[in-house]
Amino acid sequence: MEKIRLTGAQATMLATLYGKAVDAGSPRSILHDTMALDAIGKIDHDFSKVGMKPGDAATVALRSLHFDGWTREFLAAHPSCTVLHLGCGMDTRVFRIGPGSGVRWYDVDYPDVIDLRRKLYPAGRPGYEIVATSVTPPGWLDRVPADLPVLVVAEGLTMYLREEEGRELLRRIVEHFPGGQLVFDAFSRRGIRMQRMNKPVQVAGARLHWGVDGAAELTSVHPRLRCLDAVSAFDIGGYDQVGLRYRALVGVARMLPFMRRMAVMYRLAF
Template sequence: MQRLRLDLDPLRETLLLTLYARALDTKLPHPILGDTYSADLADAIDYDFTKLKIKPSLVCSTALRAKKLDEAVRAFVAGHPDAVVVDLGCGLDTRVLRCDPPPGVDWYDVDFPDVVDLRPQFLPERSLRIGADLTKAGWLDSLPRDRPAMIVADGLLPFLPGDTFQRMTRELTTHLNRGELAINGYTRFAAWSMKYHPTIKAIGITAAQGFDDPHEPETWNAGLTMVEEQLLTRAPEVADFPQPLRAVTRLMSHSTALSRQGTRILRYRF
């Protein structure tokens, strides 16, 4: 099989971090997500993934947060078979394939135009694609207003400058009217420390936004009400983490403050 070389700038190249982390998860003795779509996709790309220096902690946290966000999407769609799903900053994520929504659901994958244009080269066209710069207004017009909506954002928050994420959330919840928002929530420290991952550091990201209090988004004037905070250090899947990561994660789980510095999934209703 001929592999395809991608011409990505450093910011867009970060989509390969999460893609490869999900692919590596499939090689674990006990995969957490088991995303064989991502494994096949990584094999189809001509790229030296070893230079990303992905550690076991990133593999496990990426796979676990994806699994929990998938579960949130599936639960919402099960209760709203006419739903709209909006996957923000989708990159080459295979969530639409993993969740396999029924025909009545309209799924929108949103990212930079050149990123969403890559998706048909690697993935079955199971979604509608919106190419947009999320820091700018005007891309919401194609989204239906009169149906329940599930908004999901995995790993997006730290990459948006200033209050862009808050503003975008206000615009989304105003346009979409009712539904849920599910994100992996970074604390300020977690977002700050992410900048020092070798690949992220090379990009020179300075935005790195986060928030500590899971109720803070309720103050964004976006009509959000917190439904759930999942501290993933306490997830049963930690039993499948390799050692010594499993032991360290279990130690962290005894402290809410420390657990929040790891991976957490936040879900809000609007």
């Protein structure tokens, strides 16, 4: 069993990992992330205390499934490309997707998270690299070859960055690569103000900073950026597979504009 001592933003990935594991163990699994289920069995931690109720698991799985879909679309159109999976946590996207031999895939997260990843998951195929760093300092990106189009996937990351850090990261990526897409979710400023209601964040002792009120705030980072999609987390497909209580909550959230804007999945191109 792996003992862990994660706190702050790093510890929030325990909640998403647990959500995916619970989903994988359910007869009506959405994501089928059996590696997540195996992983929690090897971590010495009381997962009942990560702030993720079993009912939330399906929504975590739906979010990941949505990003898997955008990833698959990009890889189908660009068999030779680079994928930067930022703030990967213990997410097993590279194994779920199984990218082709023309894809260079980088899983990036803080060193203590990567340490756990290395212990619990296989090394992966040639072209797969794990980078143990915060995404905010510039140096790590300089080591990534800039010759291919890039897909940046950042699920559950942007809200942990400060606005200047997030904008600088986007700018640096756009200037580094010839073109590509960035897919990520972001909370609205109101969502950031309401962070006390976000149990996994509170339990982890993490702080949320960057709120985004619409795609224009993102495309303004660089003249090459344009928005392809901005989808409310409540409007993605698959909520018919979640429990009744959640379906009712989502139904209400969809009727309230401020709720629909609270968590948005963006797909930007450059």
